[in-house]
Amino acid sequence: MKVLVALILLVQLPIHKAVPTAPPPPLGCDDPESEAAAELAVNYINDHSHHGYKFALNRIENVRVIPQGLNHKILFLELDLLETECHILSPTPLENCTVRSFTEHAVEGDCDVKLQNLDGKLSVLASKCHSHADSNEDVTRVCPDCPLLANLNNTQVLTAVTAALNSHNSKTAGAYLKLLEIGRARIQYHPVHLVFVEFAVAATNCSAGEAKANVDACQLLPDDQSNFGFCTATMATQPLQDVQVDCKLYGHQAGVTYSQPGQDTSAGLLPNVVQGFTNHNLRLSHNNPFASESSSSEFPTFVVAAKPVVKRTVGEAAQHDKVARPVGFVPPPPPPCPGRVHHFKI
Incomplete structure (x- = not known):
């Protein structure tokens, strides 16, 4: 009898089904x-x-x-x-x-x-x-006369970098500098022909004076003494050639190394990775x-559906703005993504 009563009570117990957990609210881009x-x-x-x-x-x-x-x-x-x-x-x-x-x-x-x-x-x-x-x-739509990026292996660019580095080394009493890489270059054709270049350099174990006697003996400093730097230069080619260059060494930075391209760059040559390109592509360092x-198909994804945008006339918008809001009304939050622009949009 006791067993029968227990079974009846067990059947009468409410059955609780597992309720699926709702996905968390989307994380906004400006959160x-x-x-x-x-x-x-x-x-x-x-x-x-x-x-x-x-x-x-x-x-x-x-x-x-x-x-x-x-x-x-x-x-x-x-x-x-x-x-x-x-x-x-x-x-x-x-x-x-x-x-x-x-x-x-x-x-x-x-x-x-x-x-x-x-x-x-x-x-x-x-x-x-x-x-x-x-x-x-x-670029030209906004600034018709602005110089544009040139290929890093452009002949005019290589000439400007070589001339600028030679000019610096001929006028300094400090370490002889060798080219690591050309960072960017722009060419202006009007009203004056100018070539603007930027390039990374490194100090060698030679002074500029010692390099004049035997430049081939000048080697980059070892990692524990490395001293990298950066140069900006402008070369005018018409009507007369003139080079203005400014180079600054950063001093030794512990743990900072440069990935050598495996090619001599002392004469203005470039690593193969930038041949015919105007900029160093981040893909070369980040391609996972x-x-x-x-x-990552093993993970489920939570997609936020975009709501349709309804355009209104100026009159409709003004009328909409006059609608009374209840006390304590909080406008809806902005869309979760994309986020705000920090600088400017290309």
């Missing part, structure tokens, strides 16, 4: 967590770039969060970056580096970065980037396919 992840990602990209210039964050284009359990999640960021005036060998902190203006023929970087947040600690797992210069048409969410 503090997204910005902190983007800052870490940009520093990672710059620290692991081998050539060219440091890049600064211009906009967070998209962010996806994939929960991985308690206090653990994966973040996928899509970032829009802009080239700065600081070479990757420069010790200048990124926050003090000037972003190149639009009229200087800006270079944009597009990066996918995969990070993890484990117990509140962010770390970068993978990065994939591509960088490209703005189109000539966009696992940085993209699309390559």
